[in-house]
Amino acid sequence: MRLAFNPWMAASAVLAVTALLFPLGAGEIPLAWFDLPGLSVFVLAFAAACAWLARGKIRGLPLGLILLGAVFIGGAAALYLLYRAGAGGEARLGFWLFVFALWAAAWCGLDAIAGFASLNRLAQRGVDLLVPLLFGCWLVFLWEAVTVGFGVPQVLLPSPSMIAVRLAGSLDILAADFHQTFVKAVISGFAIGCGSGFAAAILVDRVPFLKRGLLPLGNLVSALPIVGMAPIMVMWFGFDWQSKAAVVVIMTFFPMLVNTLTGLNAAGALERDLMRSYGAKYWQTLILLRLPAAMPFIFNALKINSTLAMIGAIVAEFFGTPIVGMGFRISTEVGRLNVDMVWAEIVMAALAGSAFYGAMALCERAVTFWHPSYRQRR
Amino acid sequence: MMPPSMQSDPVSESVAAAANRDRESVVRARDLSLTFETADGPVFALSGVDLEIDRGEFVSFIGPSGCGKTTLLRAIADLEQPTGGTLAVNGVPPREARLNRSYGYVFQAPALYPWRTIERNVTLPLEIMGMSANERRAKAGEYLDLVNLGGFEKKYPWQLSGGMQQRASIARALCFDPDLLLMDEPFGALDEIVRDHLNEQLLRLWAKTQKTVVFVTHSIPEAVFLSTKIVVMSPRPGRIIDVIPTDFPRDRTLDARESPEFLEIAHRVREGLRAGHSYDD
Amino acid sequence: MTIEADAGSAPVPGLVSRLFAGHLGPITVVVLAIVVIWYAGAVYMNAPRQIEVFNRAQTDWGAADLIEGTLAQDRPILPAPHQILVEMKKTIIDKKITSKRSLVFHAWVTLSSTLLGFVAGAVLGILLAVGIVHVGALEKSLMPWIISSQTIPILAIAPMVVVVLGAIGLKGLVPKAIISAYLCFFPVTIGMVKGLRSPDLLQMDLLRTYSASSWQTFWKLRWPASVPFLFTSLKVAVAISLVGAIVGELPTGAQGGLGARLLAGSYYGQTIQIWSALFTAAALAASLVALVGVIERLAVRAMGGRR
Numbered sequence: 001m002r003l004a005f006n007p008w009m010a011a012s013a014v015l016a017v018t019a020l021l022f023p024l025g026a027g028e029i030p031l032a033w034f035d036l037p038g039l040s041v042f043v044l045a046f047a048a049a050c051a052w053l054a055r056g057k058i059r060g061l062p063l064g065l066i067l068l069g070a071v072f073i074g075g076a077a078a079l080y081l082l083y084r085a086g087a088g089g090e091a092r093l094g095f096w097l098f099v100f101a102l103w104a105a106a107w108c109g110l111d112a113i114a115g116f117a118s119l120n121r122l123a124q125r126g127v128d129l130l131v132p133l134l135f136g137c138w139l140v141f142l143w144e145a146v147t148v149g150f151g152v153p154q155v156l157l158p159s160p161s162m163i164a165v166r167l168a169g170s171l172d173i174l175a176a177d178f179h180q181t182f183v184k185a186v187i188s189g190f191a192i193g194c195g196s197g198f199a200a201a202i203l204v205d206r207v208p209f210l211k212r213g214l215l216p217l218g219n220l221v222s223a224l225p226i227v228g229m230a231p232i233m234v235m236w237f238g239f240d241w242q243s244k245a246a247v248v249v250i251m252t253f254f255p256m257l258v259n260t261l262t263g264l265n266a267a268g269a270l271e272r273d274l275m276r277s278y279g280a281k282y283w284q285t286l287i288l289l290r291l292p293a294a295m296p297f298i299f300n301a302l303k304i305n306s307t308l309a310m311i312g313a314i315v316a317e318f319f320g321t322p323i324v325g326m327g328f329r330i331s332t333e334v335g336r337l338n339v340d341m342v343w344a345e346i347v348m349a350a351l352a353g354s355a356f357y358g359a360m361a362l363c364e365r366a367v368t369f370w371h372p373s374y375r376q377r378r
Numbered sequence: 379m380m381p382p383s384m385q386s387d388p389v390s391e392s393v394a395a396a397a398n399r400d401r402e403s404v405v406r407a408r409d410l411s412l413t414f415e416t417a418d419g420p421v422f423a424l425s426g427v428d429l430e431i432d433r434g435e436f437v438s439f440i441g442p443s444g445c446g447k448t449t450l451l452r453a454i455a456d457l458e459q460p461t462g463g464t465l466a467v468n469g470v471p472p473r474e475a476r477l478n479r480s481y482g483y484v485f486q487a488p489a490l491y492p493w494r495t496i497e498r499n500v501t502l503p504l505e506i507m508g509m510s511a512n513e514r515r516a517k518a519g520e521y522l523d524l525v526n527l528g529g530f531e532k533k534y535p536w537q538l539s540g541g542m543q544q545r546a547s548i549a550r551a552l553c554f555d556p557d558l559l560l561m562d563e564p565f566g567a568l569d570e571i572v573r574d575h576l577n578e579q580l581l582r583l584w585a586k587t588q589k590t591v592v593f594v595t596h597s598i599p600e601a602v603f604l605s606t607k608i609v610v611m612s613p614r615p616g617r618i619i620d621v622i623p624t625d626f627p628r629d630r631t632l633d634a635r636e637s638p639e640f641l642e643i644a645h646r647v648r649e650g651l652r653a654g655h656s657y658d659d
Numbered sequence: 660m661t662i663e664a665d666a667g668s669a670p671v672p673g674l675v676s677r678l679f680a681g682h683l684g685p686i687t688v689v690v691l692a693i694v695v696i697w698y699a700g701a702v703y704m705n706a707p708r709q710i711e712v713f714n715r716a717q718t719d720w721g722a723a724d725l726i727e728g729t730l731a732q733d734r735p736i737l738p739a740p741h742q743i744l745v746e747m748k749k750t751i752i753d754k755k756i757t758s759k760r761s762l763v764f765h766a767w768v769t770l771s772s773t774l775l776g777f778v779a780g781a782v783l784g785i786l787l788a789v790g791i792v793h794v795g796a797l798e799k800s801l802m803p804w805i806i807s808s809q810t811i812p813i814l815a816i817a818p819m820v821v822v823v824l825g826a827i828g829l830k831g832l833v834p835k836a837i838i839s840a841y842l843c844f845f846p847v848t849i850g851m852v853k854g855l856r857s858p859d860l861l862q863m864d865l866l867r868t869y870s871a872s873s874w875q876t877f878w879k880l881r882w883p884a885s886v887p888f889l890f891t892s893l894k895v896a897v898a899i900s901l902v903g904a905i906v907g908e909l910p911t912g913a914q915g916g917l918g919a920r921l922l923a924g925s926y927y928g929q930t931i932q933i934w935s936a937l938f939t940a941a942a943l944a945a946s947l948v949a950l951v952g953v954i955e956r957l958a959v960r961a962m963g964g965r966r
Contacts, residue, residue, distance in 0.1 A: 270486075270487055270489040273452075273455075273457050273483070273485070274483065274489055275506075277456075277482075277483045278503045279476050280506045288491075292493045295493075370534060370536065371492070
């Protein structure tokens with residue numbers, strides 16, 4: 001199926017060579033490749049290597065690792081051009097062609113690594129983790145190159161390095177915001193919302209009439225813009241975290257209710273008959289059969305709710321808050337056009353959100369290890 | 379995959395013992411009928427069923443799909459409510475028999491809980507019945523050995539083959555020592571080679587445990603090979619059209635299927651099924 | 660056959676029991692119960708302020724006066740449902756559509772960016788899914804990021820997107836639509852990847868025996884097979900798109916849209932206004948989802964489906 005000759009790598013080689021013909025930067029003293037003979041030699045070597053590899057003699061993982069190594073060095077060279085050689089803000093075609101050459105090579109490298117298949121589960125998992133990680137690194141590099149290379153105004157889109165500096169510089173503010181929004185509002189609201197949704201589902205499940213009435217309504221409510229309740233909650237519960245937690249409670253309650261109700265019906269007919277044949281009582285069937293069978297659904301709700309809870313708490317802070325909190329910080333710093341601080345806050349929110357979600361996913365894996373999507377013959 | 383079958387016991391003694399026991403009815407049905415109300419009108423799953431099953435018997439219900447054989451078994455297990463006639467299990471109504479835990483039920487599928495190990499699946503009924511943990515473990519070990527699954531206690535059901543899973547579900551049905559074993563096409567989903575093997579094992583198990591077995595199948599050879607009595611059923615309405623006793627020794631082997639007596643009974647079953655079929659054509 | 664014929668007269672269940680066996684009866688009862696609880700809550704929550712009002716005016720009051728008063732306040736803590744409906748009638752039917760006070764006007768502002776974002780997000784989501792299904796490296800490198808992008812509270816970026824795009828001259832519809840599109844694409848991508856992968860091995864093998872091209876396989880098998888998945892995710896997407904548009908309106912300085920209406924209401928303590936905006940948003944969400952449902956039914960029928 002796959003051609004032995006790899007056009008992407010050939011393109012990379014051509015792009016790299018072409019790049020040498022064009023100017024690098026257009027500052028007060030225009031920058032050209034011949035000002036930097038060492039780098040020019042490296043780019044030539046890079047192009048030669050790509051051209052040689054394009055013949056397809058080396059493939060798979062080795063090819064990927066060689067290419068990505070080359071791209072890593074090339075990326076470092078590009079950053080050097082931006083920061084030290086003075087191409088920043090004034091980068092010209094020569095620079096961008098070089099970046100495109102790196103792009104083509106990086107894509108080939110990722111493609112080669114992604115195609116790696118091994119019977120060794122550990123190796124396979126390592127590679128499966130490596131690919132998106134490298135892809136992410138590449139995106140960050142591209143972001144840095146574009147923002148710095150074009151000199152994008154900081155108000156529009158700060159570069160990753162600026163965000164990192166700002167992040168490291170305002171850890172105390174970020175920690176206070178995290179404490180206010182995540183620890184106080186999100187965690188408590190999430191616990192109360194999921195807990196009450198679960199308890200309500202268990203109760204409603206005993207009354208089929210209520211269940212038939214509530215299940216469609218619950219599904220409808222999940223489609224409604226519940227975040228809109230935030231101003232009302234702020235009026236009812238005040239400016240502090242309690243009102244945010246209340247929004248989180250409302251947002252998380254219904255997904256939990258609906259999923260648990262659905263999950264409680266998930267046990268198969270045979271499995272129920274089995275319990276009946278033992279003359280099992282209601283709660284025995286509940287604990288031994290129906291709740292375990294409902295676990296995949298319950299964890300689905302927990303995962304959905306983990307992201308909903310973050311959204312609810314942050315958006316609720318747009319409607320009034322004491323002078324601390326992630327949502328508050330985002331809305332005020334946007335007003336002052338301190339976009340790098342906003343991004344630092346977003347990075348933290350993303351980290352917290354992913355960690356929260358990841359924790360739920362890990363618990364799910366541990367509890368529902370038996371589910372077909374996780375099981376593996378041991 | 380399949381461990382070697384059990385050493386052959388001195389089964390002939392237990393045969394004699396069983397024959398000497400009182401011939402009391404474990405299941406007694408009189409003019410039993412069961413009608414399902416559906417959107418397309420009533421469906422007569424069972425109609426005018428009279429049946430007597432004695433202690434220690436191995437009775438097979440055979441018939442085409444829709445003949446009510448599974449419904450009859452489920453009625454005995456109090457999983458369906460008859461709409462007419464009388465039904466007694468161990469001399470009491472099915473509901474009481476169920477609450478006395480007097481039968482073990484083996485379904486078409488193993489119905490093992492995937493989140494429990496094999497051992498904990500087998501101890502499930504014992505847990506519900508409130509037995510102590512040590513006793514439970516001892517029982518599970520005993521019955522898993524009986525179905526040749528010793529050593530698989532800590533595995534999860536989905537790590538075993540279909541035949542092994544079904545044997546585990548048989549151990550689960552037996553572990554609380556019910557008098558009666560109800561089996562609803564337990565080997566229907568398995569391939570024929572595994573099925574033959576399990577049939578042989580089931581016969582040994584039956585001889586050893588002295589249970590009364592009611593067995594639903596749509597395989598003629600399986601019914602003839604296993605049973606002491608074959609109940610031939612027919613659909614629309616579900617009813618019994620023939621009851622055929624067989625008198626093979628309890629320690630019969632698969633080779634018995636080539637004997638003339640076997641073929642003769644199989645022929646009679648087939649005739650009965652054909653007679654039932656011509657009814658609605 | 661004769662047996663079935665004479666037993667055709669199944670007892671016809673009474674109207675009441677039939678109604679209550681379905682969904683309609685239970686839903687009605689539950690909704691009624693919610694309304695009753697709502698009124699009770701409104702009386703309970705608004706009572707303290709009403710008592711204060713009575714005391715200040717030094718009027719005698721009984722229970723009936725109290726209940727009447729609590730359900731007719733100007734800025735109640737919890738407005739009664741009929742107050743909200745009256746306000747909605749006033750702002751939807753009585754006001755001219757062009758008026759800044761008309762909820763129809765605000766709803767249209769929100770709806771237009773919702774729809775624009777929805778269409779853009781859905782198209783992007785479908786394209787991404789097609790790419791992911793056909794290019795192995797794209798799946799391995801992109802899919803984890805698409806999934807983890809959703810663990811980021813995207814709505815938190817909303818004000819920044821609006822302000823930043825405003826700074827470069829993009830105002831009004833587009834920034835909100837971008838937020839909506841960003842929220843939309845995810846469920847569509849995930850659903851479509853699942854849908855495009857839903858044909859089983861046998862069906863794929865069949866097309867292989869015809870040596871069909873991957874283009875043919877896509878149009879003859881993968882695409883039709885993915886339609887049910889597409890509509891399921893479109894329903895989620897359209898609802899979430901509306902949420903995105905509303906939140907996108909919060910930081911714009913409140914010119915138009917249901918979100919602006921919410922914000923204005925919360926500034927001035929106009930609870931009835933907030934609730935009527937919420938009700939309108941809810942109605943809008945429900946009708947959008949229902950609309951997608953209708954289109955789904957038509958599409959499935961056109962494809963000869965059974966549902």
